[in-house]
């Protein structure tokens with residue numbers, strides 16, 4: 001697959017997020033995309049997935065089956081984990097047994113009867129991973145897959161990546177915290193100043209140290225959630241996600257400036273469904 005002179009910006013007058021990207025990924029290759037927060041890693045991955053279209057240039061040779069695991073799996077959907085994965089399997093011409101295989105492998109069994117909106121971030125991420133893998137992707141795209149995962153699940157990622165590449169698939173994985181150890185024979189791309197450069201595997205500088213931050217998951221009463229969100233933001237904390245509000249007060253929660261809420265992605269328009 002090849003990025004051929006790809007330029008991208010989010011609006012006609014916006015600055016370019018990516019300029020003239022010309023890079024290729026071979027069958028069986030893993031590419032790790034490095035870069036600071038906001039550098040353009042997710043944008044590059046979404047262009048690869050076909051979720052975004054280049055403003056100029058093209059992406060050629062994308063395999064017919066793409067599995068895309070977004071940075072935050074959109075969990076605001078009215079399904080249990082098992083129902084969701086069974087439906088995804090069916091949409092992709094796979095059996096429920098194949099979905100169950102991934103439920104078991106990703107240690108989701110005990111959560112399979114839980115609604116997506118009630119899952120912890122890490123468990124929801126695993127459901128996101130399972131939906132991408134059921135498709136048996138020729139291109140697997142993982143956007144910060146380590147975020148929120150427990151230590152057992154973390155060890156599964158290199159294993160799964162190795163299986164996809166052993167089958168001739170390509171893997172594109174972003175990482176801004178330097179957790180890529182364990183991905184054998186990966187090539188490294190660095191996104192910086194809207195350019196994508198290939199960097200040597202051993203260059204320490206390209207793997208940034210973890211920032212001095214932690215992620216805390218907090219459960220609050222539904223009615224109080226707008227005030228809690230506003231208070232935390234006023235104190236300078238970053239709200240990464242608010243789950244489970246869709247039924248009651250979507251407008252109030254979703255309208256906060258700067259508040260990051262994952263858009264609901266319905267099953268019918270999941271990326272990578274054979275596109």
Ligand SMILES: Nc1ncnc2c1ncn2[C@@H]1O[C@H](COP(=O)(O)OP(=O)(O)OP(=O)(O)O)[C@@H](O)[C@H]1O
Nearest residue numbers: 010017035036037038039040041042043044071176
């Ligand atoms: N939908 C959007 N509309 C407008 N600007 C956007 C949109 N998505 C991302 N951006 C902007 O584009 C730039 C690149 O964002 P992107 O999410 O690709 O970066 P990233 O390297 O993946 O960052 P992170 O590690 O924080 O996820 C940022 O300045 C971001 O604010």
